[in-house]
Amino acid sequence: MKTLEAVDVVVIGAGQAGSVMAARLAAAGKRVTVFEAGPARTLQDMTSSQIWARRLKGTPDLLESTGAHPLGITFNTGQGSGGAAAHHYACWFRLHPEDFDMQSRHGVAADWPIGYDDLRTSYDAVQAEVGIAGDAEMERWRPPGAAYPLPPIPRFRQGEILARGFEALGMQVAPLPLAIATQPFKGRASCVYDGWCDAGCPTGALANPQTTYLKWAVEAGAVVHHQHRVQRIVTDQPGRRAIGVIVRNGRGERLFQPAALVVVAGFALETPRLLLASATDRHPQGLANASGTVGRYLHTHAAGGVFGMFDEDTDCQLGVSGGQLVCQDRYAKAAAPGKDFIGGYQWLAAHSVKPNDLLGIACSRPDLIGEAFNRFMEDAANRFASMTAVGESLPLAENRVEFVPGAAVDEMPKMRVIHRFDDNAVRLHRHAMEEGQAIMKAAGAKAAWHGPLVSMHLLGGTRMGKDPASSVTDGYGRCHDLANLFIAGPGLFPSGGAVNPTFTASALAHRSAAHIVSAWGQLT
Amino acid sequence: MMRIHDQRPASPARRSLLKAGGGMALMGACTPLALAASEAPLTAGASALWEVWLDTLVPGAAQAGAVAYLDSQLRLPRDQRVLFLRYTDWSGSHAAFYLDGLAAVDRLSRALHGQGLLELSTQGRLALAGQIAAGAPPDWQGPPAGLFHFVCKADGADLVFGTERGIERLGLAYRAHIAPTLPWPVVG
Numbered sequence: 001m002k003t004l005e006a007v008d009v010v011v012i013g014a015g016q017a018g019s020v021m022a023a024r025l026a027a028a029g030k031r032v033t034v035f036e037a038g039p040a041r042t043l044q045d046m047t048s049s050q051i052w053a054r055r056l057k058g059t060p061d062l063l064e065s066t067g068a069h070p071l072g073i074t075f076n077t078g079q080g081s082g083g084a085a086a087h088h089y090a091c092w093f094r095l096h097p098e099d100f101d102m103q104s105r106h107g108v109a110a111d112w113p114i115g116y117d118d119l120r121t122s123y124d125a126v127q128a129e130v131g132i133a134g135d136a137e138m139e140r141w142r143p144p145g146a147a148y149p150l151p152p153i154p155r156f157r158q159g160e161i162l163a164r165g166f167e168a169l170g171m172q173v174a175p176l177p178l179a180i181a182t183q184p185f186k187g188r189a190s191c192v193y194d195g196w197c198d199a200g201c202p203t204g205a206l207a208n209p210q211t212t213y214l215k216w217a218v219e220a221g222a223v224v225h226h227q228h229r230v231q232r233i234v235t236d237q238p239g240r241r242a243i244g245v246i247v248r249n250g251r252g253e254r255l256f257q258p259a260a261l262v263v264v265a266g267f268a269l270e271t272p273r274l275l276l277a278s279a280t281d282r283h284p285q286g287l288a289n290a291s292g293t294v295g296r297y298l299h300t301h302a303a304g305g306v307f308g309m310f311d312e313d314t315d316c317q318l319g320v321s322g323g324q325l326v327c328q329d330r331y332a333k334a335a336a337p338g339k340d341f342i343g344g345y346q347w348l349a350a351h352s353v354k355p356n357d358l359l360g361i362a363c364s365r366p367d368l369i370g371e372a373f374n375r376f377m378e379d380a381a382n383r384f385a386s387m388t389a390v391g392e393s394l395p396l397a398e399n400r401v402e403f404v405p406g407a408a409v410d411e412m413p414k415m416r417v418i419h420r421f422d423d424n425a426v427r428l429h430r431h432a433m434e435e436g437q438a439i440m441k442a443a444g445a446k447a448a449w450h451g452p453l454v455s456m457h458l459l460g461g462t463r464m465g466k467d468p469a470s471s472v473t474d475g476y477g478r479c480h481d482l483a484n485l486f487i488a489g490p491g492l493f494p495s496g497g498a499v500n501p502t503f504t505a506s507a508l509a510h511r512s513a514a515h516i517v518s519a520w521g522q523l524t
Numbered sequence: 525m526m527r528i529h530d531q532r533p534a535s536p537a538r539r540s541l542l543k544a545g546g547g548m549a550l551m552g553a554c555t556p557l558a559l560a561a562s563e564a565p566l567t568a569g570a571s572a573l574w575e576v577w578l579d580t581l582v583p584g585a586a587q588a589g590a591v592a593y594l595d596s597q598l599r600l601p602r603d604q605r606v607l608f609l610r611y612t613d614w615s616g617s618h619a620a621f622y623l624d625g626l627a628a629v630d631r632l633s634r635a636l637h638g639q640g641l642l643e644l645s646t647q648g649r650l651a652l653a654g655q656i657a658a659g660a661p662p663d664w665q666g667p668p669a670g671l672f673h674f675v676c677k678a679d680g681a682d683l684v685f686g687t688e689r690g691i692e693r694l695g696l697a698y699r700a701h702i703a704p705t706l707p708w709p710v711v712g
Contacts, residue, residue: 046702049700052704057611058603075611194700196701317699354691355690355691356678362685366674370580373581373681374582377685381694
């Protein structure tokens with residue numbers, strides 16, 4: 001096996017968190033190599049089509065997603081430049097302070113090893129670098145932090161209509177905070193609100209990694225190798241330090257890349273897969289897995305769509321995929337009269353929708369076929385409205401990534417993912433769907449209906465914690481078992497609150513990179 | 525404070541510029557596709573069943589290219605396919621999903637109505653589709669009936685309402701940043 005020239009840092013994965021790490025570490029003068037399993041994609045590869053866009057999504061080595069409530073893996077993942085963030089919706093929220101203490105406050109999930117105050121400056125730093133559009137004053141729920149650097153997204157007709165519904169029920173809405181340029185920002189053009197975010201934004205307005213951190217990583221000197229699958233992390237003889245990785249390139253050659261420090265940023269499935277595949281005599285359960293929790297506590301957000309048909313035009317094709325409005329009036333955690341579940345949810349309202357695809361108009365009515373379906377589509381094309389409840393679900397140890405036996409010796413085993421929602425999440429979904437239909441009706445919908453309980457975002461699998469007996473990493477993402485092995489991404493989350501995770505994953509990576517730079521001597 | 529934005533955004537010159545880049549994207553996308561991992565193309569019998577089945581679920585699907593679509597996707601390597609089935613994380617053969625499902629539809633039609641799918645009236649086909657959508661048709665042997673119905677219906681919606689022509693048929697501007705030069709990917 002050929003040995004490559006040693007580098008300071010190997011980053012595994014060119015998605016959002018890996019790109020933040022690579023950019024920050026390269027900017028600090030480290031020699032950084034990024035290995036990405038998927039293909040190189042530029043902005044010009046992002047075709048405006050919900051059909052073509054499916055090529056951005058998926059995890060090819062997933063063999064099966066199963067359990068009582070199988071996770072939607074393909075929709076929530078992606079490989080290649082930018083990873084899943086290449087097709088993300090740029091809904092960038094901060095977790096709330098109470099999200100970090102769910103065990104000590106409510107006796108569920110697990111506490112984070114850090115609190116909101118530990119992450120606040122990193123949120124602010126990422127926000128300043130990327131540019132987030134919003135209205136901090138209107139978000140009465142927003143944790144403390146710097147004001148948004150960009151003005152909020154304009155409100156189109158659908159947003160105006162749905163705001164009526166929330167306000168009629170005494171609920172507050174605010175412009176949805178988005179990592180989307182609403183005016184020119186650091187050389188990026190402003191959004192034109194055509195609603196192709198899900199297909200990958202080629203304009204540069206949406207802050208996908210190709211536009212931000214991955215681009216900056218390359219500009220700072222990081223070297224990115226696509227179609228390079230890291231198959232194993234290699235440790236020293238005592239098993240206390242990573243010394244590099246074995247990677248298979250696009251020609252099928254296996255190479256050894258020595259490195260002083262390794263960052264695994266393969267998202268919630270590929271990261272535990274790699275750790276499990278890197279088992280040694282010293283780490284027989286898999287690397288960094290003395291706790292036995294690698295691959296476990298995988299969780300998601302309990303989500304559901306609510307839909308409405310109006311007599312008036314909604315211009316529902318305009319805007320951005322993530323939505324125009326947010327409401328976090330239902331974020332409170334404790335169960336209460338009329339609230340038979342722990343944990344909260346938020347509403348993302350007034351999505352820009354396309355006629356087809358998983359979140360499009362057509363899939364809102366799977367019951368209709370034939371001419372009745374076609375008439376519905378014609379009626380709904382410009383008189384439809386939608387919103388999504390993003391709800392908290394409790395991480396369960398039984399929800400996991402595991403290997404499927406049968407791989408060849410020099411191949412990584414494929415994955416099986418097992419998941420069920422806790423009963424709490426089922427009750428939350430039921431509650432939110434009833435409320436959502438009431439909001440639609442209050443907004444003037446002539447018909448309101450809702451979709452099933454679905455999974456949204458992938459979290460956990462390599463959770464952080466203070467106790468090495470029950471977690472994989474510390475609060476910086478450093479593995480308890482190895483001094484120079486770090487993990488980045490939402491796989492670190494011990495619990496996920498009820499907000500989209502990309503901003504928090506980015507802030508965590510930003511904080512970890514700063515720590516690596518400042519503690520380089522001790523870590524390496 | 526929030527701003528009210530009641531105007532459709534103007535089409536800036538940038539949108540046209542990005543459209544011009546679409547040709548480059550297509551060239552890049554089509555050339556490296558390999559045939560190695562493709563599955564068997566549709567037979568004539570399966571094609572006929574597919575066309576009628578999809579047109580039952582979403583009228584217009586046949587004319588929009590139902591057979592060409594499925595055939596082209598099954599010829600692509602699995603990770604390059606854009607079939608709606610991709611979203612379901614279906615672990616088995618894609619071709620078997622469709623072929624077994626179509627065969628099951630036809631068998632059910634004969635069992636319940638005494639005629640194959642192709643011979644049924646429009647009303648008979650709709651009734652059959654409704655029985656499949658309910659999820660537990662008698663003696664069904666194929667992929668889960670409800671899933672098969674849902675996926676095929678979504679494929680039909682892609683073809684009739686999700687292409688440039690389909691969206692414009694609904695009276696909506698397509699508003700592409702980078703316009704697809706083909707409705708769906710094919711082996712280049």
